[in-house]
Amino acid sequence: xxxxxxxxxxxxxxxxxxxxxxxxxxxxxxxxxxxxxxxxxxxxxxxxxxxxxxxxxxxxxxxxxxxxxxxxxxxxxxxxxxxxxxxxxxxxxxxxxxxxxxxxxxxxxxxxxxxxxxxxxxxxxxxxxxxxxxxxxxxxxxxxxxxxxxxxxxxxxxxxxxxxxxxxxxxxxxxxxxxxxxxxxxxxxxxxxxxxxxxxxxxxxxxxxxxxxxxxxxxxxxxxxxxxxxxxxxxxxxxxxxxxxxxxxx
Amino acid sequence: xxxxxxxxxxxxxxxxxxxxxxxxxxxxxxxxxxxxxxxxxxxxxxxxxxxxxxxxxxxxxxxxxxxxxxxxxxxxxxxxxxxxxxxxxxxxxxxxxxxxxxxxxxxxxxxxxxxxxxxxxxxxxxxxxxxxxxxxxxxxxxxxxxxxxxxxxxxxxxxxxxxxxxxxxxxxxxxxxxxxxxxxxxxxxxxxxxxxxxxxxxxxxxxxxxxxxxxxxxxxxxxxxxxxxxxxxxxx
Numbered sequence: 001x002x003x004x005x006x007x008x009x010x011x012x013x014x015x016x017x018x019x020x021x022x023x024x025x026x027x028x029x030x031x032x033x034x035x036x037x038x039x040x041x042x043x044x045x046x047x048x049x050x051x052x053x054x055x056x057x058x059x060x061x062x063x064x065x066x067x068x069x070x071x072x073x074x075x076x077x078x079x080x081x082x083x084x085x086x087x088x089x090x091x092x093x094x095x096x097x098x099x100x101x102x103x104x105x106x107x108x109x110x111x112x113x114x115x116x117x118x119x120x121x122x123x124x125x126x127x128x129x130x131x132x133x134x135x136x137x138x139x140x141x142x143x144x145x146x147x148x149x150x151x152x153x154x155x156x157x158x159x160x161x162x163x164x165x166x167x168x169x170x171x172x173x174x175x176x177x178x179x180x181x182x183x184x185x186x187x188x189x190x191x192x193x194x195x196x197x198x199x200x201x202x203x204x205x206x207x208x209x210x211x212x213x214x215x216x217x218x219x220x221x222x223x224x225x226x227x228x229x230x231x232x233x234x235x236x237x238x239x240x241x242x243x244x245x246x247x248x249x250x
Numbered sequence: 251x252x253x254x255x256x257x258x259x260x261x262x263x264x265x266x267x268x269x270x271x272x273x274x275x276x277x278x279x280x281x282x283x284x285x286x287x288x289x290x291x292x293x294x295x296x297x298x299x300x301x302x303x304x305x306x307x308x309x310x311x312x313x314x315x316x317x318x319x320x321x322x323x324x325x326x327x328x329x330x331x332x333x334x335x336x337x338x339x340x341x342x343x344x345x346x347x348x349x350x351x352x353x354x355x356x357x358x359x360x361x362x363x364x365x366x367x368x369x370x371x372x373x374x375x376x377x378x379x380x381x382x383x384x385x386x387x388x389x390x391x392x393x394x395x396x397x398x399x400x401x402x403x404x405x406x407x408x409x410x411x412x413x414x415x416x417x418x419x420x421x422x423x424x425x426x427x428x429x430x431x432x433x434x435x436x437x438x439x440x441x442x443x444x445x446x447x448x449x450x451x452x453x454x455x456x457x458x459x460x461x462x463x464x465x466x467x468x469x470x471x472x473x474x475x476x477x478x479x480x481x482x483x484x485x486x
Contacts, residue, residue: 084391093382097387
């Protein structure tokens with residue numbers, strides 16, 4: 001019912017967050033439109049992961065507001081659970097349910113949260129596993145899969161909820177180099193299909209060709225935000241220039 | 251040593267009564283412990299406080315005192331064993347044909363006492379489950395209850411099974427207190443009857459009673475070792 005509002009899908013306004021005395025998000029404001037792919041880059045400890053995790057309230061914020069699909073994030077409880085079911089999340093360490101098969105990982109959410117019939121949910125899960133290219137792994141447990149396969153399964157698990165947006169928190173950082181490509185391919189195809197995505201990553205190649213916008217964070221602040229071509233060719237801030245010179249030289 | 255054979259029926263019936271106590275108290279302790287553990291990990295502060303208070307009380311008061319209260323304090327407070335007239339429980343008790351109040355009182359004491367230890371064993375299992383598991387479940391939109399039920403507890407049980415086994419073994423040994431709180435016919439009561447009242451020699455009775463407990467505890471210990479070995483083998 002709120003989907004018709006003209007408001008962007010995700011709106012962060014003056015968000016502050018502390019870990020104890022550490023000020024990890026400083027007055028961050030960001031809006032993400034429907035269908036937009038925003039890549040967040042920045043040095044470690046700059047607050048990018050925290051920002052990503054704040055959007056589905058895995059990290060509560062200390063001040064400011066976060067609105068998703070026209071609604072401010074509710075407090076922990078049923079309403080928040082319902083909101084989270086609309087926001088897919090992919091973690092650095094995959095976090096597939098270790099005691100469930102890949103197929104059960106993907107169908108758990110639809111069955112328990114969406115109350116879909118198990119048979120239908122499994123059928124849909126198989127279709128998603130096909131989309132990410134791991135149908136042959138459906139009956140295996142996460143520990144039996146390679147990192148790249150696990151992360152693709154985790155993406156399928158998030159997609160099974162038919163989310164309105166997907167959050168990727170360093171999805172390729174825990175992968176062996178040869179497996180990064182297979183995961184980025186899936187993400188690129190998602191981006192092409194018009195999924196709203198926020199991606200925290202160090203993969204500048206992905207940022208260049210799949211992002212609509214690159215957001216640069218440093219020291220808890222959102223320093224600049226520009227289309228990838230512009231950001232990589234002529235960063236405005238000194239901090240972004242410094243960051244890019246460090247990562248693009250090798 | 252002839253006593254072991256001559257009085258076999260006394261030992262056997264003592265074993266049977268103790269086994270019943272252990273089974274019923276064990277099931278009760280597992281249920282109570284699970285409920286209290288869920289309370290202790292819940293996001294609601296009042297529930298957590300109740301869970302913590304429960305564990306603090308029952309883990310730190312001697313079982314003798316808890317049993318004493320159950321056997322003599324509860325009747326003093328005006329309750330009879332009738333307050334246990336829960337339909338299912340009642341059916342079990344009458345099926346066992348032991349419907350003495352002290353039997354029930356002691357099971358309550360042992361179950362509530364052991365429940366605190368079950369809770370802590372389970373909670374150590376919950377802590378062993380990677381926090382990412384619960385985060386993934388939350389981000390899918392699972393509620394706290396669904397998260398605990400489908401994601402956290404099924405994995406926590408596996409981590410908790412060995413400490414839980416130790417808790418159950420301790421409970422079986424603790425059940426020996428039953429004889430001192432009016433439960434007649436249990437192994438520990440048989441020990442008392444055979445030696446103090448009938449004046450039979452101590453050593454053979456001691457051996458017979460010990461065998462009774464060992465039959466319950468040793469296989470459990472072996473089973474736990476097996477589980478642990480299989481776990482070590484499965485770990486990568």
